Amino acid sequence: xxxxxxxxGLLLNADGFATILSERLPFAELMGLVVEEFHRxxxxxxxxxxxxxxxxxxxxxxxxxxxxxxxxxxxxxLSRIGPVELAVTTHLSINFLRKPAPADxxxxxxxxxLGKRLAVAxxxxxxxxxxxxKPVAHATATYSIPPPDRRQx
Amino acid sequence: xxxxxxxxGLLLNADGFATILSERLPFAELMGLVVEEFHRxxxxxxxxxxxxxxxxxxxxxxxxxxxxxxxxxxxxxLSRIGPVELAVTTHLSINFLRKPAPADxxxxxxxxxLGKRLAVAxxxxxxxxxxxxKPVAHATATYSIPPPDRRQx
Amino acid sequence: xxxxxxxxGLLLNADGFATILSERLPFAELMGLVVEEFHRxxxxxxxxxxxxxxxxxxxxxxxxxxxxxxxxxxxxxLSRIGPVELAVTTHLSINFLRKPAPADxxxxxxxxxLGKRLAVAxxxxxxxxxxxxKPVAHATATYSIPPPDRRQx
Amino acid sequence: xxxxxxxxGLLLNADGFATILSERLPFAELMGLVVEEFHRxxxxxxxxxxxxxxxxxxxxxxxxxxxxxxxxxxxxxLSRIGPVELAVTTHLSINFLRKPAPADxxxxxxxxxLGKRLAVAxxxxxxxxxxxxKPVAHATATYSIPPPDRRQx
Numbered sequence: 225x226x227x228x229x230x231x232x233g234l235l236l237n238a239d240g241f242a243t244i245l246s247e248r249l250p251f252a253e254l255m256g257l258v259v260e261e262f263h264r265x266x267x268x269x270x271x272x273x274x275x276x277x278x279x280x281x282x283x284x285x286x287x288x289x290x291x292x293x294x295x296x297x298x299x300x301x302l303s304r305i306g307p308v309e310l311a312v313t314t315h316l317s318i319n320f321l322r323k324p325a326p327a328d329x330x331x332x333x334x335x336x337x338l339g340k341r342l343a344v345a346x347x348x349x350x351x352x353x354x355x356x357x358k359p360v361a362h363a364t365a366t367y368s369i370p371p372p373d374r375r376q377x
Numbered sequence: 378x379x380x381x382x383x384x385x386g387l388l389l390n391a392d393g394f395a396t397i398l399s400e401r402l403p404f405a406e407l408m409g410l411v412v413e414e415f416h417r418x419x420x421x422x423x424x425x426x427x428x429x430x431x432x433x434x435x436x437x438x439x440x441x442x443x444x445x446x447x448x449x450x451x452x453x454x455l456s457r458i459g460p461v462e463l464a465v466t467t468h469l470s471i472n473f474l475r476k477p478a479p480a481d482x483x484x485x486x487x488x489x490x491l492g493k494r495l496a497v498a499x500x501x502x503x504x505x506x507x508x509x510x511k512p513v514a515h516a517t518a519t520y521s522i523p524p525p526d527r528r529q530x
Numbered sequence: 531x532x533x534x535x536x537x538x539g540l541l542l543n544a545d546g547f548a549t550i551l552s553e554r555l556p557f558a559e560l561m562g563l564v565v566e567e568f569h570r571x572x573x574x575x576x577x578x579x580x581x582x583x584x585x586x587x588x589x590x591x592x593x594x595x596x597x598x599x600x601x602x603x604x605x606x607x608l609s610r611i612g613p614v615e616l617a618v619t620t621h622l623s624i625n626f627l628r629k630p631a632p633a634d635x636x637x638x639x640x641x642x643x644l645g646k647r648l649a650v651a652x653x654x655x656x657x658x659x660x661x662x663x664k665p666v667a668h669a670t671a672t673y674s675i676p677p678p679d680r681r682q683x
Numbered sequence: 684x685x686x687x688x689x690x691x692g693l694l695l696n697a698d699g700f701a702t703i704l705s706e707r708l709p710f711a712e713l714m715g716l717v718v719e720e721f722h723r724x725x726x727x728x729x730x731x732x733x734x735x736x737x738x739x740x741x742x743x744x745x746x747x748x749x750x751x752x753x754x755x756x757x758x759x760x761l762s763r764i765g766p767v768e769l770a771v772t773t774h775l776s777i778n779f780l781r782k783p784a785p786a787d788x789x790x791x792x793x794x795x796x797l798g799k800r801l802a803v804a805x806x807x808x809x810x811x812x813x814x815x816x817k818p819v820a821h822a823t824a825t826y827s828i829p830p831p832d833r834r835q836x
Contacts, residue, residue: 550739554738554739555738555739555744556734556735556736556737557735557736557737557738557744557746557747560713560735561746581709582709582710582713583709583710584709584710585707585708585710586703586707586708586768586769587768587769587771589771591708591710591750592750592753592771592772592775593710593714593746593749593750593753593754594710596746596749596750596753596775597744597745597746597749597750600745600746600749601746615739615740616739616740618740618742618745618779618782619745619779620778620779621776621777621778621779622745622749622776622777623774623775623776623777624774624775624776625773625774626771626772626773626774629771
């Protein structure tokens with residue numbers, strides 16, 4: 225595992241995660257996912273709007289929001305434990321709260337518990353027009369962290 | 378709402394749903410989703426494998442499975458209530474159980490409760506190589522059914 | 531529906547909810563549930579410790595925490611919509627994060643979305659010794675709000 | 684770990700689990716929980732009706748059903764791995780589907796995935812009057828299985 229970045233306390237920074245996203249998760253590009261902010265306490269990612277994401281009613285399809293939620297929690301986890309690519313989601317629960325406008329969606333993830341084997345985080349999804357106080361969705365997810373000898377693909 | 382198909386008891390058949398999928402949900406095509414079976418008691422859909430769906434470890438990315446689960450429940454619901462395109466997911470909870478091989482994934486959805494305002498269904502996701510007895514994921518989802526005067530986009 | 535309390539903006543206050551709890555939910559007393567704080571933005575309830583709540587390992591049994599989570603969200607909802615006793619949980623999802631000490635547990639609920647038919651809230655459960663920053667559990671729940679003519683038992 | 688019962692293939696039988704329930708989980712008795720059936724593929728438990736379990740509307744309070752669901756999955760897990768009392772729930776998600784009559788509730792749990800560290804199971808809750816085909820609730824839960832050297836309290 226890499227040393228922690230001395231300024232940020234992160235074990236993987238925004239550029240490091242963006243590299244994993246672009247080189248190892250081709251589906252993330254299809255969903256227009258980009259990193260916005262990397263902090264010790266939270267990570268924000270964005271799903272860039274595309275007409276391909278529309279569903280009947282002119283709102284965004286649920287899978288875009290589920291993919292964004294999952295990726296943002298993955299980013300948060302890797303910022304804390306380093307580039308453990310083989311960490312995998314074991315559970316995700318999402319509540320869809322308001323109809324998302326046909327526009328970019330942002331996701332802000334924060335950690336509820338970071339253990340040795342399991343990490344649980346929550347993520348709030350919101351449109352820029354409504355803001356984080358009126359979220360379009362809220363999710364929690366659990367990631368399983370592989371033991372040290374089985375962390376790289 | 379259309380009359381029920383007299384043979385199948387369905388209010389929307391496989392072809393009708395495939396049309397909604399191709400004309401109204403462009404993201405479903407990106408995910409390679411196709412209808413396999415439409416029955417009164419269950420619906421099966423398939424996500425056709427693409428290298429774009431891979432994640433580190435050589436397995437399928439979670440969002441593919443979440444999108445497939447959500448779409449299969451949408452199909453099952455519409456088969457029961459007709460082409461109510463504006464039905465929307467309010468909640469989805471998914472457990473990832475086994476690593477999905479880099480291959481097609483199937484999803485089999487069945488209804489737990491079909492009410493006037495809410496429908497709850499479960500869906501089992503599986504690889505053809507392992508079969509439905511060793512599912513790769515299991516999800517439940519709730520759909521909100523709009524009142525009769527607000528059902529079409 | 532009663533008029534809102536002019537000072538607090540609440541449609542049901544702590545005493546009103548405590549009455550519902552004691553007269554209408556006998557199980558809440560078995561679980562030692564009491565109201566701690568009623569505010570517009572959040573409600574805090576407490577499950578008073580009893581040896582009956584222990585499970586192997588000397589921690590608290592999960593059902594106590596699930597019951598506390600559910601009741602706290604019920605309290606929050608009724609503080610906003612008034613004494614609509616027939617509001618019912620349609621879904622609850624809980625993550626158990628840390629082992630709860632054999633002591634009182636507190637729950638702090640806040641609203642994610644209050645709609646006409648559905649309300650979604652989240653709740654953080656914590657021991658006084660660890661504080662809300664190290665929660666023992668986190669839950670989200672959806673309540674179904676009955677139409678105005680079917681709100682009283 | 685005990686040897687498997689040669690006839691049933693179970694590592695803990697109904698009597699063994701009933702002993703854990705009565706000696707180690709006092710809250711289970713408050714909820715009226717009793718074992719009905721222990722099989723290799725599923726376990727059925729019952730929550731015996733009491734007026735204390737009523738909620739407004741004359742139906743059963745949610746926490747009774749959550750407690751029954753959790754205990755039934757615990758029973759199923761221990762029937763497979765033996766009396767590992769320190770196995771703990773890490774996540775539970777429940778959908779309430781129909782109003783439960785003021786009567787006994789039954790729960791039938793089956794395993795979705797039994798791994799070395801995590802087990803995921805589903806459980807269907809039903810009233811005897813309606814039967815398992817019209818469930819009053821459906822839940823899934825994940826249990827964390829402690830490593831062999833940390834299994835006894």
